[in-house]
Amino acid sequence: MDSSEDFDWRRALFERRRLGVRLGVEPLVALLEARHGPLCERPPFVVTQVVGTNGKGSTSAMLAHALRELGQGPVGLFTSPHLHRVGERVQVDGVAVEDAHVREEFAAIARCEADMGLERLSFFEVLTAIALGHFVARGCRHVVLEAGLGGRYDATTAVHAQLTVITRIGMDHQAVLGDTLDAIAGEKAAVIRPGVPSVTCAQEALAAEVIRAVAADKDAPLLLAPPTARAPLGLPGDHQRHNAGMALAALDALGLPGVGVDALDAVAWPGRLEFIDGLCFDVAHNVDAVAAVLAALRARGQAVRAVVFGCRPDKDGAGMLALLQAEGAPVWRVALEGAGEGDYPSATDPRLLEALTRARGEAGCVLVCGSHALVAPLRAWALGLAQPGDGPRLDDPRVDAEPPQRR
Template sequence: MPEASSSSLSLDAWLVRLERQHPVSIDLGLERVARVGRRMGLFDAPLATRLVTVAGTNGKGSTVAMLEALAQAHGLSTATYTSPHLLRYNERLRLDGQEADDATLIRGFERVEEARLAGEPISLTYFEAGTLGALWSIAERRPDLAILEVGLGGRLDAVNILDADVGVVTTVAQDHAVFLGTDLEGIGREKAGILRAGRPAVLGSTVLPASVREVADALGAEVHALGERFHRVGEAKAWEWQGLDVSGCPVRLKELPDPGLPLDNAATALQALALAGVSLDEVACRRALAAVTLPGRMQWLGNWCLDVGHNPHAAGYLAARLAERPCAGRRIGLLGMLADKDADGVIEALAGTLDAWVAVGLDGERSRSADDLAATLEAHGQRVLYRAVSPTSGAEWLADELGEDDEALVCGSFFTVAEVLAWWESRLRRRGHDEIRNA
């Protein structure tokens, strides 16, 4: 049966097509994607008035979300591109704080397809095609601020075809070892690959590998490091930010609220926005940080907490935040992880915070079974209450097991959180329908 014309494809059909058109799902390098970007005219004019690119092992999503909220609170038009998504592909591209509609995404994919076939055909991965489509959609609007989140690494990631006005590196830890290796200095160099000569580099952690600073210094980038040129003072209840504006003048913001996200990332977002030329208003900053939300990051749904943390560094932050929150009953973890992730490190980080576990399996080429995960949990002296073939079946079992004072933590993978979040929404819809029928 002949393939449908690209002009008649739905968004779901486009996504299936993009998944199939390249021989491997991850193919790091900029040559192919830059050639198509050039054909699309993405280098002919700036994407936005200011462009901020955010790289890092953990904290990228939080930093992007707070940058977006802070910019909008100051009256700026915004566009953000992030990955992966939880429930809908549309989540990846946000225009003025709203998810892009299907039509916008499809137009971007059509433009990418037209460009990659204009001359010698160029093969693109799913992520590369999606990135180019998003960049084209952003360029069509020319917002005041565009914020791009690196998908993997930095130096060879598709978003790095464009030169950022401000480059941000949040944290560096081990993750994606198959592609980035296990040497933190090498990983740091890859993350720092988004930085540009003579432009501000915001370093959002006090424990980055030396290689990040070495790359920045070699480029002659203007380094703004947490604990050096900007500071976060105090704890979540009422903290203070001290930094520099684009002219190098000191700025101080007091009595800032807890955004429910890492404060180091909040401080980093504030410094990046200031270096993008925004004059920070204390009231606007308070308003933005008090209201910011990010699905899948310390997201509470009743007595369920959902967090996509999937490496030891992220698990350590999650454990610290949970320790600040007393639980009258049991705290049970629902854990599903991919086979190439450090399950031992994640379990060690969370072990003292949880009373028992539900191990769930994940499907796909990088799958890890519930039995394998349960064995790892038990090897660390953890109590496993149940093994489920999927996050959905694990959530169904756990929903019946939880007492009134108990809490559930869902973590270990974007896939685990996405599936449980979809289950939760379906559960709410079922309850709503039952209430209507019984009314």
Template sequence: MVSCVKTRMVNPAKLGGGTSEQEQFKMQIVDLNSAHFFLYSRIDYERVDSIPYRSRVFKLDRMRDLLDRLGRPHHHVHVVHVAGTKGKGSTAAMIASVMDNAGYRTGLFTSPHLERIQERFVVAGRACGENKFVDLVAQVEPVVSEMDCEATASSAAETGPTYFEITTAIALLYFCQDEVDLAVMEVGLGGRLDSTNVCLPLVTAITSISLDHTMQLGNTVGEIATEKSGIIKPNVPVVSGVRENVAGSVIETTARHWGAPLLTLGQDFDFEYALDWTSAEMRRPLSRITYREPGAQFRMEDIQVGLPGKHQASNASVAIAVLGQLRKIGWKISNGAIRDGLANLSWPARVEVFDNQPMVVVDGAHNVASIEALIDVLRDIAPHQSRRLIFATSSDKDVDGMLQILLPEFKSIVFTRFLNNPRSVSPERLAQQARNHLENSTFRSLNVEISMRPDPRSTWQLMTEKSGASDLICITGSFFIAAELRQLAREFVTQCQGAV
């Protein structure tokens, strides 16, 4: 592993004398508040309704330029690159957990974060510390300021680096300076034009393809598959968990074009799934899988996965196939490391169950496919319980598609909004869309109680007042609502358990 050194501090005066116009770009990063202020002042497409994905704003040249000025940290880090409509974060976390258990120092970059931005940058299972994070931002800021000055001086419609480009650069710089053995990088949006797509991966993976971010990636699974298969590199193995025929065909064609060996779920590897619990008291649901590669005569039975659901079993099988490709090129990964890494994985807001009276489930599902996966798990873990839903989502999501799946499954729904992101849909609009469905002949027989609350805290108060000890409360629709309500749910469970 080639070591990285801290990037130099760039002097904006080099651009032409340090004028007051240039000086306005300078910002001193001295603590967490100033680091946050710098990052949150950038263009952040996680916080806007319209993402100009196909415009000149989304291009890899600026990302490459940023990394070049930082000493090309991506050239000194071994990478596994993971894309997909759903499951990419979980799959990336599974791979990193196994590699940690195999004795490798492993970096993990995922998005979005739930509570702290440092959660995006993980080494050896630990989120980046506050002091190190501030130091990394301080290293990146002068380079970004230099690029801002150049963009302002340019006659073209150029902008400086975006929030996600900067956080990607911070991740690569961190992993390089910390001398990780391997970094697992989750794609942010799409694949082809995503800022992570400058990496030089050992293996790539595409977990699943379904309709999401259609305004940016395309209105069909074929178009979306084209964008996500943009991470496939010449002669680099790609593992696909995609079962959909059209999307699978696109991935196969792209892999063949680049000479990339392709392993496909259902053909080159497969799995069997069963729901299980961590104890007789049903404290936490999990998955048990059997993984097999028919052609290679490889099989592992009774693998415990710390995340419940058939969709997580599928993600685990993709992770194991990726690990198999790493084994082929010399990485020492025992079956025991695979078992321990998958069993010990904790991944918040992915069908996260707080076993209590009532039971609380927190999940970041935000598209039709992930809502379907969530409902499948709820039917397994609480087939006879009365279910109540807290729902909030973003304005670019298929609200009607999600409501059609959710309405038949819940006794009552409280619509709300998250407060820390402006893309939230109003509770009034969500409630009206739900009522429109309930007036339709398909749903007219349903008796679903609809309520609205303006914020997460009042929503939680109403829901806990309505719920009985045998009920199930589900929080879903977005990672943003999951983040804002998860802490309240944990406090509620702690209080209830303390009162027993």
């Protein structure tokens, strides 16, 4: 159980999600410069920024893992959201920071905001600032920054990157990024910097056209990474071949050519086709991601006995449900806190846990997919972990709280 002190800082931090999506990085840059000097323009490490819709986390994890294996550490990795505790988002050489560090740095950032008269940073901006400060303190040589939901105005864009990776682009976060594929691609590709190389994979035609046009306009070399012959052993699925290809192409662009997929084999990234005692966990929460997961399970001959699914109201729940129901297995809907689905059980409902207990001893697997806020508590239950203190609402930024605000 968290102490009252822990509860207070967690509540204060997580309440900043109510600020919604903040479009613009000026207050974050001002705070970073006050605390760390010219970090944004002249970072003391090589920065790779990873944007896209699907595969950002896996690609980031592969790249950070390979850099570490190739002796390029310390390597910083910033990802989102987390599964069980907020410190998971900030890692150096595969080790996540303690939540106590997040607490201390959040307090220091709040004091700096007050002293400078700055606009309050959003939840994601605070964590970005904490991550970058930690990477400076640890003397990182390489840093991999996974963007949040966007690109152009994303907090990770505050610091200059030497390489950009654009993963598969699909329909997601339309309320913020636009309601067409080319509009979303435009927001993602906007992070391409003049003359700075970019890596991407095979994209839908509209998205590919936008990425090529932006790269050409900025005279930025653009490398189309082919998929690897196989997926890394730690991250199965055909879709991971494309992510692995981008990670290897990124290594080449960073001056580390000729690396094979075997350098990625020991990578671990929880919640991505992760099998735990008859349950398969995946944080697929858009149509393209769900389709990729189902294809991966079919390719390995894995029968699906049942599906546990839940998503946020801003997602295409109907589209994902249609794909899942087409598999022929029963789909158990789960309500996420605040999602307006009172007719469905919660992820910790004893009836659901009893059904999962029975299903674990039968043939085939139970697929648990959708929001991190669904996968996290059920994964904790499957592993016998203590319930996390961060609460069930882990998706971020909070796009359902306030409309996007431009600074």
